[in-house]
Each structure stands twice: as structure tokens, then as C-alpha cells.
Amino acid sequence: MHVNLYLQFLISGLTLGSIYALIALAIVTIYNITGILNMAQGEFVALGALTACTFYSAGFSLPASFLISVVIIAIVGALIERLAINPVRNASSITLIIITIGLSIIIRGLALLIWGTNPYSLPAFTQGGPLQVFGAAINPQSIWVFGLLIVTVTGLFVFMEKTYWGKAVRACVINRMAAKLMGINPDILSLMAFVISGALGAAAGVFITPITLATYDMGFALGLKGFVAAIIGGINNVGGAIIGGLLLGVLEVFGAGLISSGLKDAIALIVLIIVLLFRPQGIIGVVIGRKV
């Protein structure tokens, strides 16, 4: 009985954790390329989810709504980079953090204006009841979420290893100045980082909506947890971000299930503070070794 319960918690935790991992991936991507901690990442998730809901209820099919939403939020990411980040790209990092916080507030306010405070929903991607595995019930949507994480990570891996732009990104991560001297245009990379983050955030938002519903203020908590995941992984480490996200998701579900459900949102914050106090370089460094 207890084993089943734990298995159930583990699966829920990994589902939630996959979403955190996706958000953390986007945060790490922007950080690695531009050196900016993008505090507005969670808002991309909320915008993506809400946009898809709107198109779906306007009669578009689910896959079409998903694609439209991803494209729109990628464009939003590009606009934000061009309008608010690029003009001040040489400013101090404190200025840039404050700007992204300001952007997140603007986006949240606009989302409130457009969508109001009511939650929106999308149907599950595949119909049918939960799958039974060793007595634990798996929501089919969870499998979609895992799938998205796997596809994203694979896609990112192929992009980084096989394409010219991927190599340019890696060069930028190792040494931004040297990359520039070798003729890599950091301007285009920065734009690309925000486009990828917008698309990733939107995808994560659409995939989680059938489970959690979509509200205008969902982005803040999700973005924060993405940050915690990224920091657990050591902020510039892609593998670390994924492990950090999954770990955080599992911790949250077990904490909420075994201790108190009121604690759920506090867990991520407590983890963040513990990591910052005792192992600010990230805890995954031990396992994986050198940073990517």
C-alpha cells in the first residue's frame, strides 16, 4: 500500500519536475548566451498556456493551437529581446535583472487585462483513463510531459553538437569575448536565446495546462521554480538543470504529501536558500563534475 503511494508521488513529482526542468533549460540557455538571469521566463509559460487556450476555444485543433501558441510566444521573446534587452545589452547585470523583473510584471498585468482571473483549461492530449502501473495511476498527460522533456533535450543536444549555431552557442558559453573575435555575432545569438526560451516556455505551458489549468498568474511560481532547478544544477549547466528540475518536482510532491500541502510552495524556496547558503555552485557539480 505504502509502496504504491510512494510510486504515485514519484510519478507526480517527475511530471511536475519535467516542467520545472524545461523552464530551467530555457533560463540556462539565456544565461549561458547572454549572461542575463531572465526573471520573466515564467511569464512565457503562462502566456503560452493562455494563448493556446484561447485558440483552442476559438475552434482550432489542439495541435494547431499548440503550434500557434509556440510561434507567437517565440515572437514575443524576440520582441522583448529587441525592445528591452538589446538596447541596454552593455548595462550592468543588476540593471538587466531589474528590467526582466519589470517585464514579468508588465506581462502579468497584460495577461490579467486580456484573460482575467478565471482559470482556463485544455483537454488531455490523448483520451482514456489513467494507466495502472504497479498499482499506481499514471495520468496519460504525464507521459506527454515526459515526452516533451525527452524530445526537447534530444533536440537541444543535436542542435548543440551538429549545427553551426550550436557550436557558436557553445563557443559563447566557454568564452564570449573569444567567440566574438572569431566572428560569431553575439547579437544574433542573444535574439536566438530569447526566441528559444519563448518557444520552450510556451510548449511547457501548453503541456501542463490539462493537468494544472492555466491562469494569468501561474508564471511567477513556475518561473521561480525553474530558477531553483537551474541553481540546483549550477545555473550554467544544462544537465544539472534537468536533474535539478526533476529533483525539485519530486521533493515538492513528497513534501506536500508527507508533511503538509501548505508547504508545497515553500519547499522550493527553502531548497533555494539552502543551496545558496551551502553550495552556491550547485549540488549537481558533485555528480557530473566539470560544468558544460
Place this chain on the structure above:
Amino acid sequence: MPRESLKYLLIAAASIGFVILPFVLESNYLLSILIIIGIYTLVVEGLGVLMGYAGQVSFGQAAFFGIGAYAVAILTTRYSWGTIPAFLAAIVLPALVAAVIGRPTLKLKEHYLALATLAIGILVHIFFNEGGELTGGPSGLTGIPYLKIGGLVFDQDYKFYYLIGVFVLLVFLGVRNLDRSRIGRSLRAIRDSEVAAEANGINSAALKLKAFVFSAFLAGLGGGIYAYYITFISPAPFNFNMSIQFVIMAVIGGLGTIWGPLLGVSLMVALGEVLRWLVPLFIPNAGGEYQIIFYGLILVLTMIFKPEGLSTGWRKKTVSDSEEQEQKKENLTVSIRR
């Protein structure tokens, strides 16, 4: 008229204006707004030192403000402490919390303090809400006694107005002295180039920690006074949005200036009051939250177009020139001192 005597004339006029204002003002509403401006100014002066001198940002100032307020509320109502010891606790407690968080995070080059303070801010707010008996939960604590200093009981708005005035003046003088002291110069050196500062033997982590603790200390001071003024507190005014508002106030007034925080707070409080009137006119079914769009816009536009803040705009040429000279002189004195 020579500049110097004009300056003293202005200061004299301002002091007289300050003293007679409560007698001229007919409405308690305006007086209460001035008091709130004074309280926020205390908090924002501290944040201004952290941001303008140490080059760090805190997204959790409302939490330190709240810890100060709750320390007063809990100690006076639950443990029947005297009002002055509780007030001291309100100042010391946030500074202690800041020291614990700041120590490890400020040693790092990245802006981890921003994230740590963000987390602390939200955690503290959760604690106020979920603290049960101790914090009174979402409905908060009532029955905070009036502040008593000697035989003086601060039970009316005009008394508070003078009390805040004194504190703000003290903080102004303190920050001005800091600006001209060795610590102020070192902090500015760190902000301009941490590598150069370190190379000149400045321990940047220790100084940034001092600035952070100082900012929490002032936030706690503001919070303690706030609790004695309102005499009832709930978690709502100490949330993340308030922390952001403090950052906006510091930024639009001008970082690393003495008058900037007062200007920034006054503008934001005035804007808040105006928006409370205007927003329902244009968006009839609006909840209060819509104003955050304006706050976000102000923050982003200021940071892009005028990151040095508004208070530096008027006296542009002369001051920036003399500041540059001062900077050179300071650099010289720093290097001579070594």
C-alpha cells in the same frame, strides 16, 4: 546671491515648512500620506545604498520591513514587551537575517543575492500567512500599543509626523556621512570596478555585506515605526509586489543619491493614489492588480532610458563635472592612503 547662501536659505525654508505643515494641513489624509512617505523613505534610503553603492539588488526588502513590523506586533501584544525594547528588536532582527543570508551569497560574483532575497521575501510572506497563533494568519494582529518614549505617547498623526521627520533627517545625515567616508568611497569603487577595488585591497564581499545589513536595518526601522503608526498589521503590505515597489522607488529617484529616495517614494506614493482614482474610471471592473502594468513600465523605461534616476536630471552639467573631479580626487586620496 551666492550659491552657498541660497542653499542655506532653501534649507531654512524647508525646515520651517516642515515644522508648520501639520498646522496648515486641514486634512489628516494628507498628513497620513506624508507619514507613509517618510516611513518608505527610510526603507528606500537603505535599498539605495545597497543598489547605488554596492551594486547589488534586493527583491526582499518588504520582508525585512515586515519582520520589523511583526517583531513589534508580536513582542508587544503576545509577550507584553515594552514599546522601546520591541522597537529595538524590530531593528536588530532583520539585520541579523540579512547577515545570515548575505554572508555566503555576497561572496559570489553572480547576482545570487537577488535570488536569495526574492526567496526570503516570499518565504517570510508565507510565514506571516501560515504562522497561526503567532502571526495571526491572514487577518494579522491588532491592538499594538502606542509607542512611548519617556512621557511622550505617540498617539496622534502630527506626533508621528515629527517622529518620522527626525528619523528621516538622521538617516539623511547618516547616508551623507557614509557617502563622504572611506566606506562610501570603497563601495563606489566596488560598484565601478570590483576587480580594481579588490586590487587596491578593498574586501568587496565584506563591504557589500555591510551595505546589505544596513539596508535590512533601515527596513526594520521603517517596519517598526509602521507597526506603531498603523497599530494593526496583516501580511498583505509585506508581499513581493511591495518589494518591487521599493526597488522602483529607489530606481526612479536615483541610485547613490541622498535625495533620490525621498523623490522616488513621493512620486510612487502619489502615483499609487492617482491610480487608485483613475484605474476604476477607465477599467470599471478592475481589481487593484492592474496598476502593476504601470509599475512594470516605469521600471523598464527608467532602466533603459534613465538608469541614473530622475533626481540627477535637473542639476546635470555642473554636478556631473564636479563629481568627476571629486572622483579623481578620491581615487587619489585612496591611493595615497594605501
